[in-house]
Amino acid sequence: MDVIERLKKEEEFLWQNPKKLPFSKAQADCPVKIEEIREAEERLRRFAAYFLSAFPETERTGGLLESELRSIPRMKKRLEKESGREIPGELYLKLDSDLPVSGSIKARGGIYEVLFTAEKIARENGFLPEGVSYDCFDTKQFRDLFAGYSIAVGSTGNLGLSIGIMSAKLGFRVTVHMSRDARQWKKDLLRKKGVTVVEYDSDYSTAVKEGREKAKGDPFCHFVDDENSRTLFLGYSVAALRLEAQLREKGIVPDPAHPLCVYLPCGVGGGPGGVAFGLKQVFGDSARCYFAEPTHSPSMLLGLATGRHDQIAVSEIGLDNRTVADGLAVGRPSRFVGRVMEPFLDGVFTVSDQRMLRLLTALSDEEKIRLEPSALAGMPGPLLVSGESPVPEGATHVVWATGGGMVPPEEMEKYLEAGRM
Ligand SMILES: *Cc1c(COP(=O)(O)O)cnc(C)c1O
Numbered sequence: 001m002d003v004i005e006r007l008k009k010e011e012e013f014l015w016q017n018p019k020k021l022p023f024s025k026a027q028a029d030c031p032v033k034i035e036e037i038r039e040a041e042e043r044l045r046r047f048a049a050y051f052l053s054a055f056p057e058t059e060r061t062g063g064l065l066e067s068e069l070r071s072i073p074r075m076k077k078r079l080e081k082e083s084g085r086e087i088p089g090e091l092y093l094k095l096d097s098d099l100p101v102s103g104s105i106k107a108r109g110g111i112y113e114v115l116f117t118a119e120k121i122a123r124e125n126g127f128l129p130e131g132v133s134y135d136c137f138d139t140k141q142f143r144d145l146f147a148g149y150s151i152a153v154g155s156t157g158n159l160g161l162s163i164g165i166m167s168a169k170l171g172f173r174v175t176v177h178m179s180r181d182a183r184q185w186k187k188d189l190l191r192k193k194g195v196t197v198v199e200y201d202s203d204y205s206t207a208v209k210e211g212r213e214k215a216k217g218d219p220f221c222h223f224v225d226d227e228n229s230r231t232l233f234l235g236y237s238v239a240a241l242r243l244e245a246q247l248r249e250k251g252i253v254p255d256p257a258h259p260l261c262v263y264l265p266c267g268v269g270g271g272p273g274g275v276a277f278g279l280k281q282v283f284g285d286s287a288r289c290y291f292a293e294p295t296h297s298p299s300m301l302l303g304l305a306t307g308r309h310d311q312i313a314v315s316e317i318g319l320d321n322r323t324v325a326d327g328l329a330v331g332r333p334s335r336f337v338g339r340v341m342e343p344f345l346d347g348v349f350t351v352s353d354q355r356m357l358r359l360l361t362a363l364s365d366e367e368k369i370r371l372e373p374s375a376l377a378g379m380p381g382p383l384l385v386s387g388e389s390p391v392p393e394g395a396t397h398v399v400w401a402t403g404g405g406m407v408p409p410e411e412m413e414k415y416l417e418a419g420r421m
Contacts, residue, residue, distance in 0.1 A: 003305045007350070008317050010295040014349040014384045015305060019342050023284040026343035032230070034281045040112060040234040041241055046134050047115050051100075053138040054169060058100045065107050067095040069246045069398070074366040079383055087382045089261070089395030094243065096402050097371050102162035103405025104327070104372075105236070105271045110162035110224065112235025114151060117222045118142075118170050121149060143171030150174065152215045153224040154208030156267065156329050157182040158403055163224055164195040177211035179204040181326040185408050203321055204268070205313070205332045226268050227310070228335050236274025240282045247396070254286040258394035263381030265374050265402045266291035266300050266348070267330040269337035275400065280344045290385060291348040292377035294323040294356070300333045301348040309338040324353040324418075327374030327403055349384050351377050361419025370412055371404035378402075 006013055020026075048063025058065065069092050076091040099107035118137065122128045125145060127136070136142060150173040153163045160176035167174040175196040178187060180203065187197045200207045208227055215223035226232060247253070247260070254260040260283055264272030269291075276289035291300055296319055303309040313332040314321050321331040359376040363369050382397040407415075 003301075004317055007298050007302060007314075007319070010319070010350075010352070012295060012350050012352055012355065012380070014290075014347055014388055015301055016347045016388070017304065017342075017345050019304075020346060021343040023280060023344070026280075029343070030340065032233070032277065032340060036234055037237045037241065037278055037281060041238045043116065043119065044112065044238060046119075047137070049133045049135040050137040053135040055100055061100070064242075065099050065101060065111060066242055067097075067099050069094050069243065069250070070369075072363075072367050072369070075363055075379075078362055078366050079379070083383050085383060085387065087397065088386055088391045088393045089382075089397055091382060092396065092398045093367075093369065094398050094400045095369070096400060097369075097375055097404040099405065102158070102165055104158040104162065104403030105275075105400070106158045106162035106403075108239055109232035109235035109270055109274060110153075110159050111166045112238070113224050113229060113231045114163055114166040114170065114172075116231050116235075117151065118146060118172075121146065137170060146171035147173065148220060150218070150221045151224065152211050152221055153177065154204065154211035154226065155179065155182065156204050156207075156326050157186045158327050159224070159226055160190060160197070161186055161406065164190045165193060168193045168195055175211070175214075177207040177214075179207040179329070181329040183326060183411070185411060189406075204330050226270055226334070227332075229270065230336070232270045233274040233277070233337065233340075236271050237278035237281075239275045240278025243279070243398070244282050252396050254283050254396065256286055257392055258396065259286050259288050259392065260396050260398065261288045261290070261382065261385060261391065262398045262400065263290050263292055263378030264400045265325070265328055265377035266293050267297075267328045267374075269300050269334040269341070271402065272400070273334070273337035273341050276341065276345060288346045288385070289344070290346055290378075290381050292381060293348060293350055294325045294328050294377065295350045295352050296323040297321045297325075297329050297331060298348070298350050299330050300338060301350065303333040303338045304342060304345070304348065309333060310335040325356055325374040325377060327372065328377060347385070349381065351380055355380065357415065357419040359419070361416050364416055369401070370407070370416075371401050372407050373415060375400075375402045375404050
């Protein structure tokens with residue numbers, strides 16, 4: 001059946017990307033290079049001294065914002081039992097829900113762009129002599145410098161949390177433009193940290209647009225443009241270098257007989273796009289990357305399948321962009337991620353709200369891991385993909401758990417309850 005018809009019917013299905021090319025071909029025309037990922041990684045290493053000083057909880061990871069890769073065998077059995085089918089290979093969860101500072105995948109890209117901006121301002125003002133340790137960013141002198149600048153962003157919640165917390169800590173003035181999807185506790189938490197929160201009774205694209213407009217014309221304001229930002233994308237992509245090392249520690253070295261299959265929840269596309277792009281750079285064709293979207297907000301799938309990218313929104317095919325997966329409530333995809341990822345990406349699948357909630361409760365029951373609904377979108381991936389294409393026994397499946405670490409316990413109880421119904 002026609003893809004658009006299936007999307008209109010809010011069906012759950014896997015779309016295999018017909019424009020995917022072999023890695024070497026895709027890479028030849030690609031505007032982003034692996035050197036840029038290495039550069040981003042080095043920048044984050046320079047800031048490790050800052051994190052050790054300003055966020056003592058990063059001591060465990062030597063001042064890097066990194067999360068555990070955990071095997072989830074009980075959840076695998078549960079998925080197999082409920083579907084009556086086996087998942088060839090091993091199942092892992094990448095726990096970005098536990099990332100320090102902001103408890104979601106946004107702690108990768110969002111924080112990276114704030115650091116990038118802070119470093120640039122410090123340099124331009126002569127605050128960074130050669131060889132200086134970056135714990136200087138955690139001093140009054142630097143905070144006073146950054147107080148003369150502001151940072152703004154549009155968000156459905158988690159990007160606002162990450163940018164807001166990080167910018168405020170460095171001393172910036174921060175404004176977060178929140179779409180109607182943003183949870184109240186996220187707005188409250190940010191206000192407590194001195195962040196200006198502007199609320200909109202409209203969707204994410206409008207919040208971004210308004211934020212962009214308001215920031216325009218102020219040379220001392222940096223707008224983090226989630227719909228277009230290459231800097232965010234590069235921050236996310238560093239995850240691939242880190243994952244490579246974590247897999248190696250577990251004795252996993254992907255090759256064609258032992259593919260790495262990764263399932264990434266997708267909103268505007270920056271997070272999953274950056275991670276998937278990085279994984280392709282590191283593992284080439286041995287990495288298979290799939291995005292997961294809510295049936296009510298399949299904006300990346302729609303943009304890719306029609307070739308219209310950000311020139312089409314889910315409202316144009318009659319979808320409401322209302323979903324319990326607030327991190328993924330995006331009706332129009334990034335201007336540049338879909339185009340960059342088009343020849344690399346293996347596919348996109350859609351997931352219903354009900355399924356995300358049921359999986360949330362199942363994961364809590366089986367593995368004692370608690371995530372927010374968006375972070376479960378990737379979980380049906382291993383079954384969907386192995387059901388439609390051959391996946392060898394030697395495969396490693398990684399479901400990217402993109403958020404949930406900061407959800408208050410009483411909110412989590414509501415999710416768990418909804419998933420039991
Ligand atoms: C933002 C977000 C995503 C997706 O990232 P995008 O860059 O918007 O595609 C996935 N999961 C959670 C929990 C998020 O907050």
